[in-house]
Amino acid sequence: MTDENSRETSGQEPFDEAEYRRRQRSRANLMAWMLGALAILFFFITIAKMQIFA
Amino acid sequence: MAQSLTHGETALPADWRDLFALTKPRVMSLVVFTALCGLLAAPGAVHPVLAFSSILAIALGAGASGALNQWYEAGLDAKMKRTAGRPLPAGRLDRQTALQFGVGLAAFSLFLMLFASNWQATLLLLVSILFYVFVYTMWLKPRTPQNIVIGGAAGAFPPLIGWVAATGSVAPLPVLLFLLIFLWTPPHFWALALFVRSDYAAAGIPMMPVVAGEKSTRRQILFYAVIMAIGAIAPWPLGYTGALYGWTAVLLSAVFVLLSIRVGTRTTGDGDRMQPEKRLFAYSIAYLFILFGAVVADHWWPL
Numbered sequence: 483m484t485d486e487n488s489r490e491t492s493g494q495e496p497f498d499e500a501e502y503r504r505r506q507r508s509r510a511n512l513m514a515w516m517l518g519a520l521a522i523l524f525f526f527i528t529i530a531k532m533q534i535f536a
Numbered sequence: 537m538a539q540s541l542t543h544g545e546t547a548l549p550a551d552w553r554d555l556f557a558l559t560k561p562r563v564m565s566l567v568v569f570t571a572l573c574g575l576l577a578a579p580g581a582v583h584p585v586l587a588f589s590s591i592l593a594i595a596l597g598a599g600a601s602g603a604l605n606q607w608y609e610a611g612l613d614a615k616m617k618r619t620a621g622r623p624l625p626a627g628r629l630d631r632q633t634a635l636q637f638g639v640g641l642a643a644f645s646l647f648l649m650l651f652a653s654n655w656q657a658t659l660l661l662l663v664s665i666l667f668y669v670f671v672y673t674m675w676l677k678p679r680t681p682q683n684i685v686i687g688g689a690a691g692a693f694p695p696l697i698g699w700v701a702a703t704g705s706v707a708p709l710p711v712l713l714f715l716l717i718f719l720w721t722p723p724h725f726w727a728l729a730l731f732v733r734s735d736y737a738a739a740g741i742p743m744m745p746v747v748a749g750e751k752s753t754r755r756q757i758l759f760y761a762v763i764m765a766i767g768a769i770a771p772w773p774l775g776y777t778g779a780l781y782g783w784t785a786v787l788l789s790a791v792f793v794l795l796s797i798r799v800g801t802r803t804t805g806d807g808d809r810m811q812p813e814k815r816l817f818a819y820s821i822a823y824l825f826i827l828f829g830a831v832v833a834d835h836w837w838p839l
Contacts, residue, residue: 505549530585
């Protein structure tokens with residue numbers, strides 16, 4: 483009995499590597515965009531505070 | 537971020553859409569709007585970047601509260617039709633991921649608020665998150681039918697936080713806005729609880745219709761609607777708002793009370809489609825949106 487067959491008979495779904503990579507990629511992309519947006523936001527917060535306290 | 541959803545022996549990373557769904561985006565929209573109104577109705581000008589960052593911090597704090605609520609209630613959510621499709625009960629996420637996401641988001645929201653605004657607003661944001669998670673979700677909700685009444689305070693914080701983020705201090709108007717949401721919560725949630733009563737009963741949550749029965753719940757909806765209407769109109773005669781807000785509050789609250797009278801005085805039989813209750817629930821959401829919009833309009837363009 484192959485490994486895949488044994489999983490199916492034990493009620494577990496077979497591992498979908500394409501789905502794994504797709505989720506990994508979409509989360510990595512999202513994280514990159516969010517970190518970029520935060521860097522920009524923190525830069526502008528600093529500038530705004532400098533203007534207020536100048 | 538942690539891994540989730542085991543397929544065989546390998547774990548799939550959680551889909552970002554499921555993490556987003558944990559934050560209860562629809563609830564967050566009302567939180568963001570009321571917080572923004574609190575901030576815009578405050579005296580003085582706030583730098584737009586700092587205003588945006590403060591509102592973002594409040595939104596993230598609300599999202600974190602929602603995620604921690606879903607983490608704690610995953611078992612209950614699985615028993616209710618309305619919530620069974622959420623990422624945790626549906627098995628698309630594991631609880632550990634939800635907990636880490638919620639705690640991380642809460643910590644980040646507090647850091648952002650402290651960086652962009654002041655410690656007073658940060659403290660209020662912390663209190664609102666802790667209140668929602670520990671007092672409402674863990675303590676009140678599974679124990680007492682008054683869960684919504686006391687727990688309503690958690691949802692009432694955003695306009696107060698918005699105001700304090702702008703001014704650094706508390707004033708009577710944001711306290712009245714806090715009170716308005718606090719009094720609005722029982723009729724809003726009990727209208728919903730009336731038409732999903734079987735769901736709450738199945739999950740063993742002691743919501744008012746499950747514990748006290750339909751008749752008592754209907755009476756209390758009407759009672760709270762009247763008190764809420766008084767609370768909504770109060771800022772006008774007290775001199776904290778002008779006629780634009782005042783007349784808007786009078787008209788909208790009158791409709792709210794009329795819809796509540798319809799709900800409060802009727803009895804239902806088997807197979808009732810609960811249309812008046814659904815109408816009151818839908819109207820209550822629009823009511824809060826328009827009323828808070830009127831607070832801002834009254835501040836910027838007084839009659």
